[in-house]
Amino acid sequence: MIGISALLRRDLRLALRDGIGPWTVLGFFVIAVAVFPLGIGPEPQLLARIAPGIIWAMALLSALLSFDSVFEADYRDGSLDLLLSGRTPPELLVLTKALAHWLTTGVPLVCLAPVLAVLLHLPAEAMVTLVMSLLLGTPILSLLGIVGAAISLGARHGTVLLAIMVLPLAAPVLIFGSGAVEMTMTGLASDASLLILGGVSLGAVVVCPIAAAAALRQAVE
Amino acid sequence: MIGISALLRRDLRLALRDGIGPWTVLGFFVIAVAVFPLGIGPEPQLLARIAPGIIWAMALLSALLSFDSVFEADYRDGSLDLLLSGRTPPELLVLTKALAHWLTTGVPLVCLAPVLAVLLHLPAEAMVTLVMSLLLGTPILSLLGIVGAAISLGARHGTVLLAIMVLPLAAPVLIFGSGAVEMTMTGLASDASLLILGGVSLGAVVVCPIAAAAALRQAVE
Amino acid sequence: MVVIGQTLKRVAQPSHFMQISGRWLPWISALAVGLLAVGVYFSLFASPADYQQGESVRIMYVHVPSAWMGLFVYALVAALGGIGLIGGHPLAFAAARAAAPIGAVFTALCLITGALWGKPMWGAWWVWDARLTSMLLLLFLYFGVIVLNDAFDTVRRGEKAAAVLALVGCINLPIIKFSVDWWNTLHQPSSVMKLGGPSIDGSMLVPLLLMALAFKLGFFALWLMRTRTLVLAAKTRAAQGRMDVSSVPILEDAQ
């Protein structure tokens, strides 16, 4: 346990110090959201309609951005060997990594979303759904990404694998997430989509660590 | 010269083998097609309205995502030392790097843009302008990014620094680029904007390598 | 001209700088506080409400000066950075480094007051018009400069990098300034600093200028303090003896 918490603290500290993490996400997020109006033009209602899409797309991107560094760095500098030869079961390691990744990318995103929503003139009533959907959806992204990162670790075409594996799996999440928000905007009930998201993330918490751990053992070979 | 072409070939090979450039472009492509139409709904003219903005935003973001890997890897494994202590002037090195980056992110985007435009119902007459604007604009993004990457090399918070530095400088490009397309769609002549883009491109080719080279020398210190 | 150059050179010796700034600081600070008090009084009580904007016009007395300062300080940071890069004078870097965060605060203040003002005036906290956007970008540039300044193990490298960024970012200033004329923005065009004299009523102009002056003096006071702190910090770092004095650029007086 103490080992796990140490790992978590280290990963968070590294994220804060090296910039892949909250700062990057924040930066990208704000930037991306600034970029679309620049390109599309200022009409509020138009922006409002693509707001969910933009915010969710950014969520995925800022997640993607930081995946390849999740194990890559530890692998390169030999930390991974030591981590795996410790007392802690790999599944737990992976889960911790996923948690750290979520805390440093998902959470800042959830906190920032309302601000951006205001900047993009998203109607107030949709705000809650947006935050909820992100809160339920981003963990899935992190967990999927971890599996991808583990599988693609040390492999030829690593990042390629990562992108190819994560994107198709993540796209549905994206569609449900932004879909939920849009439903609220058009006055429909979004509970169904949110429930699905919640269910999927529970499933992911169980399945992904096992898959990722198996992949990791292969990687250090 | 032969040195330069060797470097270019190597960078391209690396980018394809374990780079993220082309794949983020692909990723954006998927996302844009999968997500935004959902938000906008089926109305073709609305989709067409946001198409230029979306595509240009993608251009900027996919560029941003792949910058930090431009020098980082070479810096870490010591290649940069050797590159800089070779016969080739650093400015030329940087220019080559920028070219490689453009070929792996800008060009794929230029090629994908028409497809995306069709899917987003962009009127045919705007297509040419879109491609032209991307062709003239994306090199600027690559060049700006290279400077950012060089400056932020070995810095704490490297990635977000990069984003913060590049965005304000890249924003005008975005505005002119998507502006040009929108002008064509509203029947105005877009030559002026395109000319400006072209001019800036040329200017960047001259200025950016010098700045980046200076920064690089600092970095290997 | 030459004389000014010489005096500047002399002042720029860290030792002289510490003396002179030490002597002036209290007066400047006092003056700034005083002016601020008067300015606040004028803008809150001794000036009329606007016939269409009502009381909310009073936001202007904070908004506009902070906007001006935001732009001014950025220009200053860039200029100092340039001097540092060309002349390689350590004090210039220190001064630039000291100024940046203050400028960022002014810029943020302008954005916030602007947003507060925007809600009643335009019915929205934020609109993506050219001026607002370009001002937001200026804030990003400030962040970039600040972070870059201490992103490296070697103090000097951070300062150089930050200077480069500050200089490059200058193109944003004219964009902000003239955005209102180049594009048709929601934001109103210049009415004070423009050719052919201000087109704003004296009863509002007076408090506006008072506040502007107070802000400027306030900035100078803070700026001096921060610069002095940085010089002293460098001194102490040297005193800790982990390195020898000659490797702390800021301590050697330029001959």
Added chain:
Amino acid sequence: MLLPALPFAASFPLTAHDLTCVRGDHRVFSGVSFSLKSGQALHVTGQNGAGKTSLLRLLAGLIAPEHGTIHWQDGETVAQAPERALYIGHLDGLKPSLTAQENLNFWASFLGQGSVQPLPSDPFVVTPLLSRAVRVLSAGQKRRVSLSRLLPSSAWLWLLDEPTTALDAMSQTILWQLVQAHCARGGAVVVSSHGACPLAHAMTLDLSVPLAMAEAT
């Protein structure tokens, strides 16, 4: 310089039987057998690519043998009880952006030995380096920091892959003394190196020799 006594009375003699190692798709070595008892040291040599690192990784449970078995006396395999061995390889497992102190603390608490401030003892003189980011340390300074992980460790078996790399003469002597001390307190060591190994009592396993047997020496 004395090391704290190992936390367990019993020791875990280790037996490797008829190991075959395959990396990628080619066989590195086969038929390697040896056993390690408390206080013993095994010196692994062999030309580049002979399989020294591979052998150590096998013992650390990081890779699985193609054929053959490695297990502790009490029947556990190394993969089941990895914490009995501490592996320090070519790569130092230190984070460049963290200070030496932060790195050491992390490994100490991750490997479950509590924080290491102050260091129990500081044979490698890393104290002056603790406050600096590992990024700015010299090759040998990095190495000394990563070797300092041995001190708080309660592992019975030390797996050291060319530990003297980048160390200056002084630190090398200290390292060998440390290894001696570890054997003296009942631990065991497997160390790979290209130079001669100054450990008087060490057995030698030369992987260049086909079908090498530790008993061969």
Added chain:
Amino acid sequence: MLLPALPFAASFPLTAHDLTCVRGDHRVFSGVSFSLKSGQALHVTGQNGAGKTSLLRLLAGLIAPEHGTIHWQDGETVAQAPERALYIGHLDGLKPSLTAQENLNFWASFLGQGSVQPLPSDPFVVTPLLSRAVRVLSAGQKRRVSLSRLLPSSAWLWLLDEPTTALDAMSQTILWQLVQAHCARGGAVVVSSHGACPLAHAMTLDLSVPLAMAEAT
């Protein structure tokens, strides 16, 4: 094993005068002066952190001296004519995902020496490794590949930072022979190492000694 003659008749004696080196914010060494003529070798020693790597990076023109000068006889500074020196440091500058062949070819043609297939001569026996990705090579095999860059190089001055790291006994001998051969053909070498340096004619520069002078030996 013979090296091709250096492409230039003239040699470029190098003079380093009163060098002071500052890394980060602290002074590493100062007052270092020496000169290198054709055929000479300089052996740099000193405890970890003494500044060996820093000195080599100075000579490679990668970092600038805080104070002091380094220049070739014809007045050029190292920064102006970096191609006269070849620096091989702690890091090998090889891309893990490329094969050894691809890596060597790249460096050969980048450093302007044309492709290296087949290798002019293969003292380090890397031929069997050429087709494999560098990622899967052992430490010493990597090292041998990166040292192979010396062969096609036409640089006059070799800057070798602890070149024997991870090399087996055999390859080490070969390396020293190669250095000898380079001196014999009129080149010069600056090599840092912790062990003794088997080069008979080498001058020694010990950076642990304050105000070291190469002439001191």
